[in-house]
Amino acid sequence: MNIVTKVYKPEFEKCPVCGSKLAYRYTVSNKVIQFSSGHKSRIKNLGYSCTNQDCKASDVIFTSQTASKFCIKGYTYSAKVISLITILKMEGYSREKICAELALLGVEISDRNIDNIFEREKSLLNADYKKNIETEYDFMYSHYGQIRISIDSLTIKGKRFVSIRDSFHNHQLGLHIFDENDTENLKKLLHEYVDDPRVKSITTVRKFTDFFKILEEVVARDMEYIYFIKY
Ligand SMILES: [Zn+2]
Numbered sequence: 001m002n003i004v005t006k007v008y009k010p011e012f013e014k015c016p017v018c019g020s021k022l023a024y025r026y027t028v029s030n031k032v033i034q035f036s037s038g039h040k041s042r043i044k045n046l047g048y049s050c051t052n053q054d055c056k057a058s059d060v061i062f063t064s065q066t067a068s069k070f071c072i073k074g075y076t077y078s079a080k081v082i083s084l085i086t087i088l089k090m091e092g093y094s095r096e097k098i099c100a101e102l103a104l105l106g107v108e109i110s111d112r113n114i115d116n117i118f119e120r121e122k123s124l125l126n127a128d129y130k131k132n133i134e135t136e137y138d139f140m141y142s143h144y145g146q147i148r149i150s151i152d153s154l155t156i157k158g159k160r161f162v163s164i165r166d167s168f169h170n171h172q173l174g175l176h177i178f179d180e181n182d183t184e185n186l187k188k189l190l191h192e193y194v195d196d197p198r199v200k201s202i203t204t205v206r207k208f209t210d211f212f213k214i215l216e217e218v219v220a221r222d223m224e225y226i227y228f229i230k231y
Helices: 067-069 080-089 095-105 111-125 130-142 181-194 210-219
Strands: 004-008 021-033 040-050 147-156 158-166 172-179 197-206 226-228
Touching: 004 067, 021 197, 040 067, 067 147, 067 158, 080 095, 080 111, 080 147, 080 158, 095 111, 130 147, 130 158, 130 172, 130 181, 147 181, 158 181, 172 181, 181 197, 181 210, 197 210
Parallel strands: 004 040, 147 197, 197 226
Antiparallel strands: 021 040, 147 158, 158 172
């Protein structure tokens, strides 16, 4: 099978803290990812850093948030495949049945990986995100004088998965599931992440999506938006 290689670098060219040029340092990840469409791609995520040695962020390796959002550490499946596994598990499907469902889509996966993925997702869903927001926001602000986050929303089988990460170190702050049409609770949650006036930048999906409209309404102030490159 022919596997296409896609190369990603950070969505911005200049250091978000001091404005100096970023330079390539090393390849942060390079692996073959299986997508829910059944196709596979090799994703290379290139790491860049600030060229100004006096910059507070000089030791930060910036990567593409587009690539990071589907290259989940330790796994070789897209975020959509992982979300699908999570939903099926929550609906009580056996792992054998999930393997069979995924095989129909052309995705190869072992029983054990299904359990591992679900365990990891469950722990993210149950994590104390309020505490993560507090700790990670204070850390970002004290180190870089600003807070940058990425918010990713994907919908599958009537559910919306919302994943929030910090943009400096790509730590996951929270993972949340809503019914696809439950805008009210989605807005409540987004407020918890964006109301802090120190949040300066949000990396997210492009303007023309429904999700962006909701996000923009919740933010309702000046905000720097950086868009995920559509895969
Ligand atoms: Zn810098």
